[in-house]
Amino acid sequence: MPVKGNQFRSNTFREEGKIKTTAKERLSKDRTETLPQFTFNNGRLIKIVGLFFLILSIYFLIAFSSYLFTWQDDQSYVSGPNGGWNKLFGHTDGVLLAGPQQLPVENWLGRLGALLSDQFIYQWFGISSFIFIGILFIIGYRLLFKVQILPLVKSLGYSFFLLIFISVTLAFFHSFTSDYPHYLEGEFGFWTNRLLQSEIGNSGIAGLLGFAALTALIIAYNIDFKIPEREKKIHDIEPVLVGDPDIEEEYRSEAVEFPLANRRSRLNRDQQKPEEGATDLPLQQERITKPLEYEAPVEAKPLVPRVTIPFETIPAVASAAASAAAPLAAVVASAIPLNVQRNEEPKEAEEKPQPAFTVVKTEEEKTADNLVEKFGQYDPKLDLSSYKYPTLDLLENYKSNKISVDADELEANKNKIVETLNHYNIEIDKIKATIGPTVTLYEIIPAPGVRISKIKNLEDDIALSLAALGIRIIAPMPGKGTIGIEVPNQNPEMVPMRSIMNTEKFQNTTMDLPIALGKTISNEVYIADLAKMPHLLVAGATGQGKSVGINAILVSLLYKMHPSQLKFVLVDPKKVELTLFRKIERHFLAKLPGEEDAIITDTKKVINTLNSLCIEMDLRYDLLKNGQVRNLKEYNHKFVNRKLNPEEGHRFMPFIVLIIDEFADLMMTAGKEVETPIARLAQLARAVGIHLIIATQRPSVNIITGTIKANFPARLAFRVLSKIDSRTILDSGGADQLIGRGDMLLSTGSELIRLQCAFVDTPEVERISDFIGGQRGYDSAWMLPEYVDESGDGGSIKDFDASDRDPLFEDAARLIVMHQQGSTSLIQRKLKLGYNRAGRIIDQLEAAGVVGPFEGSKAREVRLPDDYALESFLENLKK
Numbered sequence: 115m116p117v118k119g120n121q122f123r124s125n126t127f128r129e130e131g132k133i134k135t136t137a138k139e140r141l142s143k144d145r146t147e148t149l150p151q152f153t154f155n156n157g158r159l160i161k162i163v164g165l166f167f168l169i170l171s172i173y174f175l176i177a178f179s180s181y182l183f184t185w186q187d188d189q190s191y192v193s194g195p196n197g198g199w200n201k202l203f204g205h206t207d208g209v210l211l212a213g214p215q216q217l218p219v220e221n222w223l224g225r226l227g228a229l230l231s232d233q234f235i236y237q238w239f240g241i242s243s244f245i246f247i248g249i250l251f252i253i254g255y256r257l258l259f260k261v262q263i264l265p266l267v268k269s270l271g272y273s274f275f276l277l278i279f280i281s282v283t284l285a286f287f288h289s290f291t292s293d294y295p296h297y298l299e300g301e302f303g304f305w306t307n308r309l310l311q312s313e314i315g316n317s318g319i320a321g322l323l324g325f326a327a328l329t330a331l332i333i334a335y336n337i338d339f340k341i342p343e344r345e346k347k348i349h350d351i352e353p354v355l356v357g358d359p360d361i362e363e364e365y366r367s368e369a370v371e372f373p374l375a376n377r378r379s380r381l382n383r384d385q386q387k388p389e390e391g392a393t394d395l396p397l398q399q400e401r402i403t404k405p406l407e408y409e410a411p412v413e414a415k416p417l418v419p420r421v422t423i424p425f426e427t428i429p430a431v432a433s434a435a436a437s438a439a440a441p442l443a444a445v446v447a448s449a450i451p452l453n454v455q456r457n458e459e460p461k462e463a464e465e466k467p468q469p470a471f472t473v474v475k476t477e478e479e480k481t482a483d484n485l486v487e488k489f490g491q492y493d494p495k496l497d498l499s500s501y502k503y504p505t506l507d508l509l510e511n512y513k514s515n516k517i518s519v520d521a522d523e524l525e526a527n528k529n530k531i532v533e534t535l536n537h538y539n540i541e542i543d544k545i546k547a548t549i550g551p552t553v554t555l556y557e558i559i560p561a562p563g564v565r566i567s568k569i570k571n572l573e574d575d576i577a578l579s580l581a582a583l584g585i586r587i588i589a590p591m592p593g594k595g596t597i598g599i600e601v602p603n604q605n606p607e608m609v610p611m612r613s614i615m616n617t618e619k620f621q622n623t624t625m626d627l628p629i630a631l632g633k634t635i636s637n638e639v640y641i642a643d644l645a646k647m648p649h650l651l652v653a654g655a656t657g658q659g660k661s662v663g664i665n666a667i668l669v670s671l672l673y674k675m676h677p678s679q680l681k682f683v684l685v686d687p688k689k690v691e692l693t694l695f696r697k698i699e700r701h702f703l704a705k706l707p708g709e710e711d712a713i714i715t716d717t718k719k720v721i722n723t724l725n726s727l728c729i730e731m732d733l734r735y736d737l738l739k740n741g742q743v744r745n746l747k748e749y750n751h752k753f754v755n756r757k758l759n760p761e762e763g764h765r766f767m768p769f770i771v772l773i774i775d776e777f778a779d780l781m782m783t784a785g786k787e788v789e790t791p792i793a794r795l796a797q798l799a800r801a802v803g804i805h806l807i808i809a810t811q812r813p814s815v816n817i818i819t820g821t822i823k824a825n826f827p828a829r830l831a832f833r834v835l836s837k838i839d840s841r842t843i844l845d846s847g848g849a850d851q852l853i854g855r856g857d858m859l860l861s862t863g864s865e866l867i868r869l870q871c872a873f874v875d876t877p878e879v880e881r882i883s884d885f886i887g888g889q890r891g892y893d894s895a896w897m898l899p900e901y902v903d904e905s906g907d908g909g910s911i912k913d914f915d916a917s918d919r920d921p922l923f924e925d926a927a928r929l930i931v932m933h934q935q936g937s938t939s940l941i942q943r944k945l946k947l948g949y950n951r952a953g954r955i956i957d958q959l960e961a962a963g964v965v966g967p968f969e970g971s972k973a974r975e976v977r978l979p980d981d982y983a984l985e986s987f988l989e990n991l992k993k
């Protein structure tokens with residue numbers, strides 16, 4: 115069947131049997147093949163055109179610049195009545211007679227230079243003609259080096275505008291002094307200005323130019339016409355947010371990496387934290403709250419009860435307003451109910467989890483302000499103020515970082531795809547290739563009438579016909595009406611870590627926990643925020659790049675974070691992979707009190723550590739609740755501004771990242787004992803800055819259980835051995851089609867992105883560890899809360915020897931019974947204890963039966979109703 119409308123029709127293969135060439139044909143074919151072919155496909159012509167443009171731009175630059183100095187001398191030569199362009203080639207006799215040195219013009223580029231400059235500058239656009247040089251340069255550079263300096267179409271648009279605008283503006287101002295000569299504005303500017311002067315007068319021109327300038331600025335920069343000092347009221351903000359596509363877009367683009375479905379589930383999870391009265395919020399509400407935080411100054415935040423305003427009220431109001439048929443009234447009206455809603459339901463406002471902004475106006479705040487004035491903000495980095503972040507030269511500078519897929523390879527693959535699809539009677543309209551580091555994506559637009567489901571059904575057959583390992587078919591490409599076929603490159607390019615770290619994107623990122631994962635299929639640097647993920651599941655068969663991937667994650671965080679901001683809990687049952695990081699123990703690692711080694715290899719200790727992390731999570735939740743904030747970031751912000759008293763147990767909280775390198779081992783040996791705390795952490799720990807990265811070689815369902823999967827929306831798959839494994843980790847096939855060596859798929863919930871993992875080698879990691887480890891660190895690793903497991907069932911100590919009881923045991927018991935609140939942080943605050951000791955006391959109180967067992971993020975049950983009961987209880991205990 116012919117390929118209807120296929121732009122590559124001439125390249126389609128003929129069937130094997132039909133290729134019967136005579137010796138003569140072959141001979142002539144051989145001959146033609148030895149000659150260079152200047153077709154667009156092999157890229158030579160493009161390069162030549164590019165080179166021509168570049169040289170032309172330089173030529174213009176010299177000619178135009180020289181014109182500025184020589185125009186007066188050359189004017190009579192170039193003027194039309196004297197012959198102008200006609201004189202250009204009519205002087206062979208003159209040259210013969212006078213010799214080439216004696217040019218009749220002064221322009222540095224001779225007659226042609228003088229004539230061209232005169233044409234562009236004097237006859238056409240004046241000095242704004244210099245813009246042409248820029249345009250030629252951008253186009254030439256793009257064609258020759260295949261690098262886009264500026265977006266082409268946009269640049270052409272702006273250049274066109276500037277050309278006219280500058281020319282007319284100069285003519286306008288020039289006309290006040292003299293009419294002649296026109297080399298500033300050119301004839302175009304001069305006559306346009308003349309015309310306008312006669313039609314709308316000078317004031318009209320001034321107005322027109324001003325309007326044009328402002329319009330251009332708005333289009334280019336969306337400049338703001340905000341009147342300063344005006345206090346934002348809720349009705350000023352809200353209509354903008356609902357309607358302003360720019361702000362919505364800004365937010366949306368931020369959320370790209372984490373699709374809405376995820377955001378919702380994360381939001382729901384956040385709501386599970388222990389604040390009372392926490393309710394599930396409609397999705398849109400989160401979407402509009404975020405820009406508000408951008409927009410509103412801190413003082414305006416108490417107004418943020420946007421959370422209390424049901425989003426649905428807006429359409430209702432809008433329709434009421436519409437019936438009044440007054441657009442302005444609609445805006446005003448939409449504001450009124452928002453306020454009314456707030457005023458009428460103040461109770462609801464109190465019930466929602468917004469305490470952070472309601473309590474801070476008191477004496478305490480003034481005290482905090484005074485403290486900040488006196489001592490400055492609290493600086494967590496002060497303890498290690500001389501700490502130096504690792505430098506880029508610790509990373510290897512691998513030479514070849516250029517994509518090397520040549521035209522022949524592209525052509526051959528394309529032909530094969532076209533042929534294969536034709537074979538299945540699938541007609542193609544267009545095919546487009548995007549070259550990535552490891553694979554090239556061929557995007558196909560099927561001819562009208564071809565059903566995508568047909569291609570989808572033939573996926574396996576097509577892959578088989580193309581017969582290459584690593585072919586992945588994406589039908590349809592999400593968000594596009596095309597079909598993607600990813601074909602591995604013959605010479606895959608490694609993506610060195612240094613080339614990622616070097617980028618502005620990574621250097622200037624404002625993410626909380628940026629992890630540089632590598633490059634996308636279109637060669638863009640891909641950086642994800644672990645804090646938003648909020649946990650990551652990594653799977654891949656052995657030798658496919660998992661360890662390199664984990665090192666890349668660790669290294670990116672080490673390059674961005676100060677030791678006071680981040681602690682790692684490293685679990686490495688294989689005992690080899692993470693040992694490289696031992697040297698940074700006193701800077702970046704966390705461990706259980708009394709442990710020798712910060713890198714945990716023993717299963718039993720892993721269980722203790724996980725439970726200890728759960729305790730840390732609960733402690734953090736207590737502190738957050740106490741500080742009346744919702745998450746770690748707000749808490750630390752408040753702490754830094756000295757609004758939280760360290761004497762009440764408050765402390766600066768670093769992020770904690772738990773990395774488990776071989777999860778399958780743990781699940782095999784400890785099962786539920788590991789799964790339960792992991793699931794708890796995954797469910798709740800995000801808001802308190804604890805994030806998990808769990809890697810496994812064996813992504814089978816008994817390792818990655820439903821509970822675990824449900825709480826890890828972000829998953830990273832290196833090559834796995836079967837489609838089933840791929841489904842387990844990604845909920846879809848594809849990971850079995852990867853080609854290994856760092857080729858991976860990242861699933862963020864609904865989106866699946868193919869990435870080439872950044873490569874960082876063991877010696878590089880070693881150098882980084884040495885660099886950090888060689889600096890002054892803390893006295894020891896960061897201490898996790900103590901967790902003692904005697905019973906072996908994951909519970910706390912059940913029985914204490916009376917003599918072992920803490921001297922403050924009784925005081926703590928009185929405190930707890932008085933407040934009827936079994937919380938460690940209460941003991942910590944009121945008795946001014948460290949959290950380890952307070953944790954020990956609460957364990958002892960549990961063992962004695964004063965408080966009930968640990969109940970997650972809820973406070974423990976207090977089993978004695980009042981002082982009287984407690985005193986007699988204590989008496990009994992002494993006996």
Ligand SMILES: Nc1ncnc2c1ncn2[C@@H]1O[C@H](COP(=O)(O)OP(=O)(O)OP(=O)(O)O)[C@@H](O)[C@H]1O
Pocket residue numbers: 608609654655656657658659660661662663811855856857870871872873874
């Ligand atoms: N991103 C990458 N770019 C280029 N080559 C890579 C990349 N990642 C891994 N490789 C190559 O693959 C080899 C194996 O990688 P790695 O040690 O990370 O595998 P693994 O999946 O962790 O294996 P195991 O599970 O057995 O530890 C590396 O030594 C390296 O040569």
